[in-house]
Amino acid sequence: MAVTLDEVAEAAGVSKSTASRVLSGSSRVSAQTRRAVQSAAERLGYRPNRVASGLRTRRSNLIGLVITNLVNASFHVITEVLQQRLDECGYQVLLCVTDSDPARERRYLDTLLDHRVDGLVIVGTGENTDMVRQVSAAGIPVVNLMRAPVGVSGDCVMAGDREGAELAVQHLLGMGHRRIAFIGGPPEVDSGRDRYSGFVAALAAAGIEPYPALVARGPYTVPFGTESVMRLMAAAHPPTALYSANHEATFGTLGALVQLGVRVPEQLSLVCHEEAPWFPYWHPPITVVDNSARDLGELAVEQLLRRIDNRPDDAGAAPDDAGRLIRVGSRLVVRGSTAAPR
Amino acid sequence: MAVTLDEVAEAAGVSKSTASRVLSGSSRVSAQTRRAVQSAAERLGYRPNRVASGLRTRRSNLIGLVITNLVNASFHVITEVLQQRLDECGYQVLLCVTDSDPARERRYLDTLLDHRVDGLVIVGTGENTDMVRQVSAAGIPVVNLMRAPVGVSGDCVMAGDREGAELAVQHLLGMGHRRIAFIGGPPEVDSGRDRYSGFVAALAAAGIEPYPALVARGPYTVPFGTESVMRLMAAAHPPTALYSANHEATFGTLGALVQLGVRVPEQLSLVCHEEAPWFPYWHPPITVVDNSARDLGELAVEQLLRRIDNRPDDAGAAPDDAGRLIRVGSRLVVRGSTAAPR
Numbered sequence: 239m240a241v242t243l244d245e246v247a248e249a250a251g252v253s254k255s256t257a258s259r260v261l262s263g264s265s266r267v268s269a270q271t272r273r274a275v276q277s278a279a280e281r282l283g284y285r286p287n288r289v290a291s292g293l294r295t296r297r298s299n300l301i302g303l304v305i306t307n308l309v310n311a312s313f314h315v316i317t318e319v320l321q322q323r324l325d326e327c328g329y330q331v332l333l334c335v336t337d338s339d340p341a342r343e344r345r346y347l348d349t350l351l352d353h354r355v356d357g358l359v360i361v362g363t364g365e366n367t368d369m370v371r372q373v374s375a376a377g378i379p380v381v382n383l384m385r386a387p388v389g390v391s392g393d394c395v396m397a398g399d400r401e402g403a404e405l406a407v408q409h410l411l412g413m414g415h416r417r418i419a420f421i422g423g424p425p426e427v428d429s430g431r432d433r434y435s436g437f438v439a440a441l442a443a444a445g446i447e448p449y450p451a452l453v454a455r456g457p458y459t460v461p462f463g464t465e466s467v468m469r470l471m472a473a474a475h476p477p478t479a480l481y482s483a484n485h486e487a488t489f490g491t492l493g494a495l496v497q498l499g500v501r502v503p504e505q506l507s508l509v510c511h512e513e514a515p516w517f518p519y520w521h522p523p524i525t526v527v528d529n530s531a532r533d534l535g536e537l538a539v540e541q542l543l544r545r546i547d548n549r550p551d552d553a554g555a556a557p558d559d560a561g562r563l564i565r566v567g568s569r570l571v572v573r574g575s576t577a578a579p580r
Numbered sequence: 581m582a583v584t585l586d587e588v589a590e591a592a593g594v595s596k597s598t599a600s601r602v603l604s605g606s607s608r609v610s611a612q613t614r615r616a617v618q619s620a621a622e623r624l625g626y627r628p629n630r631v632a633s634g635l636r637t638r639r640s641n642l643i644g645l646v647i648t649n650l651v652n653a654s655f656h657v658i659t660e661v662l663q664q665r666l667d668e669c670g671y672q673v674l675l676c677v678t679d680s681d682p683a684r685e686r687r688y689l690d691t692l693l694d695h696r697v698d699g700l701v702i703v704g705t706g707e708n709t710d711m712v713r714q715v716s717a718a719g720i721p722v723v724n725l726m727r728a729p730v731g732v733s734g735d736c737v738m739a740g741d742r743e744g745a746e747l748a749v750q751h752l753l754g755m756g757h758r759r760i761a762f763i764g765g766p767p768e769v770d771s772g773r774d775r776y777s778g779f780v781a782a783l784a785a786a787g788i789e790p791y792p793a794l795v796a797r798g799p800y801t802v803p804f805g806t807e808s809v810m811r812l813m814a815a816a817h818p819p820t821a822l823y824s825a826n827h828e829a830t831f832g833t834l835g836a837l838v839q840l841g842v843r844v845p846e847q848l849s850l851v852c853h854e855e856a857p858w859f860p861y862w863h864p865p866i867t868v869v870d871n872s873a874r875d876l877g878e879l880a881v882e883q884l885l886r887r888i889d890n891r892p893d894d895a896g897a898a899p900d901d902a903g904r905l906i907r908v909g910s911r912l913v914v915r916g917s918t919a920a921p922r
Contacts (some may be wrong), residue, residue: 300674303675308657308660309656314651321677325687325688330691332642332672332674332690333645333672333673335663349672353672429625454669489860491862493861496861515651515831516856519831519834
């Protein structure tokens with residue numbers, strides 16, 4: 239009763255191997271042939287046994303996604319985009335949420351190898367670069383997303399963190415702010431390091447050195463935001479502007495500002511890094527550095543599929559070289575939380 | 581060079597079939613035996629070929645999760661909890677985001693069958709109950725989460741929507757409100773229907789009929805929230821309280837209240853349904869009906885694994901009967917957005 243691959247090939251007027259290539263998601267087939275085979279398969283109700291065909295073709299049509307959490311808006315946007323784009327190309331996503339726990343990440347990487355994934359997209363903790371290299375060495379394409387730990391292998395699709403930080407600080411400087419505070423992530427994480435260096439660079443370009451009393455760098459947690467605001471606003475000369483670059487701390491940062499009764503932007507201008515769907519509705523609407531999470535997801539998929547299919551990239555270079563670094567631009571979205579100091 | 585199952589069994593002092601059962605995730609093994617086998621496998625660096633073993637055992641160790649989106653806080657909390665709990669039990673999650681599109685959902689169900697998933701958790705659109713029944717009929721356990729479309733098969737783990745709505749309205753009535761407005765989802769979706777019926781029931785118990793001018797039922801979209809607030813607040817006798825039961829519309833609802841300059845709670849008390857991590861930090865902090873997303877995820881996993889392992893449930897009943905309905909309690913979290921009418 240089950241329809242065979244032979245029947246699909248005959249109905250489509252192609253060889254069995256061509257039909258097989260189309261149905262296994264290979265891109266090395268003309269669009270016309272692809273359509274003919276897919277429509278024949280659909281008409282006949284053909285259902286491949288992916289487990290068995292996985293053994294033959296060594297393709298599982300599974301992609302591993304190792305990611306920090308889904309609460310952060312950038313991460314859940316990336317996960318949605320990635321899953322839907324991969325699905326359109328015939329791949330399903332094995333979701334692995336690490337909570338930044340290196341032991342858990344290690345276990346996931348092991349499991350993904352067991353499941354013979356065809357590719358891996360990872361927002362890495364940076365503690366398991368040896369295993370990520372093993373995955374690469376096993377011939378499985380790897381895209382490092384948003385974080386490029388030292389010694390990692392594979393391609394990197396990175397946010398424009400430094401550039402975004404510069405945009406935020408230049409915006410504040412342009413309004414006349416000089417006492418600009420910074421709440422950021424830890425120096426061990428790319429976004430923590432790069433946003434801080436953008437902050438320092440933009441200040442330096444205006445002839446300003448950061449005031450140590452106005453800088454807070456620490457973990458991606460809500461309490462860190464709360465504590466930092468309490469400390470910064472208690473400084474002998476409090477800031478007139480705050481660049482909040484630690485997204486996970488933002489709930490704490492905003493909560494503490496409300497608790498202290500700080501009026502934004504009258505008393506303190508505020509720029510947050512990474513967009514969230516409720517920022518436009520805050521009182522006042524929050525000026526943000528949008529890190530283009532959607533584009534980060536799209537480009538990670540594109541680069542991964544290019545490696546899987548061994549296609550040359552847009553520049554014409556074959557991708558079988560060392561890892562490529564792709565940076566996605568950030569942009570500033572000005573809303574009501576920033577104004578000239580009074 | 582590769583370590584074989586025989587070697588693991590020998591090192592653990594058990595038979596090959598026992599070792600196999602442990603490593604394939606079966607629960608029918610004593611805890612002591614499980615530990616012995618797992619520690620031997622780890623010590624020796626054993627890596628099962630899950631694709632090949634999937635063919636032999638007919639287990640893929642994959643679970644399909646079909647869900648509406650990841651932007652809604654309930655959905656991303658559920659996805660995180662479900663993935664991490666299943667991982668602890670040896671299963672990986674194939675994530676499928678539908679955006680409420682029935683055609684996409686249909687394609688996902690097809691693909692999940694191709695991948696021979698061992699189970700399915702679905703927040704269904706309600707348009708593909710025939711296919712969900714086919715999945716069940718193929719012997720794959722199904723848990724319907726948050727939505728139980730008519731004619732669906734499998735177990736259902738549902739939120740306490742009606743009960744939660746009653747809690748919200750009773751809270752407002754208890755403060756002295758009588759003109760209570762409602763913004764909810766469409767009647768075709770469980771949460772839209774059940775929250776409205778709880779709203780009506782709680783009002784009825786206080787001898788009040790809902791004012792049609794104060795009721796808005798419509799799609800789970802941001803613009804619907806904006807439009808509804810504009811209409812409700814323009815009523816000849818505007819409400820003194822609003823129960824916002826349409827979570828996706830909430831961004832629009834809050835934005836419109838800010839835009840109109842409505843003071844909460846002085847001018848309008850507000851209760852929102854479904855918790856979000858930023859609600860405690862809104863001005864004022866928002867009173868919510870928490871639908872216990874974490875518990876919904878946990879219970880869905882528990883029920884699914886029970887079916888996969890064919891274990892009796894806590895009440896001692898074998899689970900090979902018709903689908904079970906499990907309801908997760910809602911609770912009211914009172915914050916600063918509700919007060920007595922002035």
